[in-house]
Amino acid sequence: MTLSERKHATEYTEEAYLVFEELDTRVTRIFEDVKAWRGWRLISAGNTPKQEIMALVREIFRSVVWYQAHTTEAGFHMFGRLPKKDVRLIQQLSSHKAEEAEHGVWAQEDHAKSGGSATDRSIPPSPATFAVAAVWWRMAQVEEPLGYLGAEYLFEQLTALVTQAALPIIEGRDLPRESLRFVIEHATEDAKHAVFLKHLILDVVTRYPGSGDAMLRCFDYFHAVYPLPVWDEAYERAVGGLG
Numbered sequence: 001m002t003l004s005e006r007k008h009a010t011e012y013t014e015e016a017y018l019v020f021e022e023l024d025t026r027v028t029r030i031f032e033d034v035k036a037w038r039g040w041r042l043i044s045a046g047n048t049p050k051q052e053i054m055a056l057v058r059e060i061f062r063s064v065v066w067y068q069a070h071t072t073e074a075g076f077h078m079f080g081r082l083p084k085k086d087v088r089l090i091q092q093l094s095s096h097k098a099e100e101a102e103h104g105v106w107a108q109e110d111h112a113k114s115g116g117s118a119t120d121r122s123i124p125p126s127p128a129t130f131a132v133a134a135v136w137w138r139m140a141q142v143e144e145p146l147g148y149l150g151a152e153y154l155f156e157q158l159t160a161l162v163t164q165a166a167l168p169i170i171e172g173r174d175l176p177r178e179s180l181r182f183v184i185e186h187a188t189e190d191a192k193h194a195v196f197l198k199h200l201i202l203d204v205v206t207r208y209p210g211s212g213d214a215m216l217r218c219f220d221y222f223h224a225v226y227p228l229p230v231w232d233e234a235y236e237r238a239v240g241g242l243g
């Protein structure tokens with residue numbers, strides 16, 4: 001392959017850039033909603049007692065434990081339905097999802113280290129985390145499987161933004177790092193994962209024109225239940241526990 005052929009092969013279409021920019025703009029908007037949310041205000045206010053911050057974070061970890069295994073299994077199912085000739089794409093998505101598989105365990109460990117009960121997994125899931133699992137399984141079964149990339153971009157890019165914004169708070173308030181592995185490791189991991197997904201989205205929309213519609217649709221389905229429905233439930237549990 002000549003240099004110019006190679007350059008051409010890595011070029012993405014205008015449509016692909018438009019789809020990616022739309023997904024990215026939506027995540028940025030959702031991050032603004034998160035920063036205006038009462039839970040983020042509690043975490044970021046300089047005078048919130050540390051135990052109140054950790055009570056909320058602990059409840060968010062509990063939420064992750066409730067949905068994460070289900071969203072992981074649904075994800076494998078969804079991209080398992082991709083066109084079978086697209087071996088490279090299936091390999092890339094499988095490899096990424098395999099890396100993600102144990103992150104619910106990180107959340108479980110952080111939850112326990114920050115004082116949560118070890119028996120949480122036996123407790124039925126909260127309504128919003130049940131809804132997250134339900135949306136992911138419904139998408140996995142009936143949606144266009146390329147739509148996976150849109151919903152996954154919301155997961156990865158939002159986690160990157162929120163965990164990066166949390167790092168200076170962990171530092172400034174000297175929060176217990178040993179209970180915050182999930183947050184600290186995601187600040188670097190998910191920045192990388194978001195870039196990985198960006199390139200996949202650009203590549204896939206270039207190769208499958210029109211697939212951006214399913215990506216945007218799946219993004220919106222997932223956003224109907226995540227993040228604030230889940231995190232505000234965690235806030236309610238934390239505030240109830242503090243009272």
Ligand SMILES: [Fe+2]
Nearest residue numbers: 100103186189
């Ligand atoms: Fe993760």
Ligand SMILES: [Fe+2]
Nearest residue numbers: 156189190193
């Ligand atoms: Fe990730």
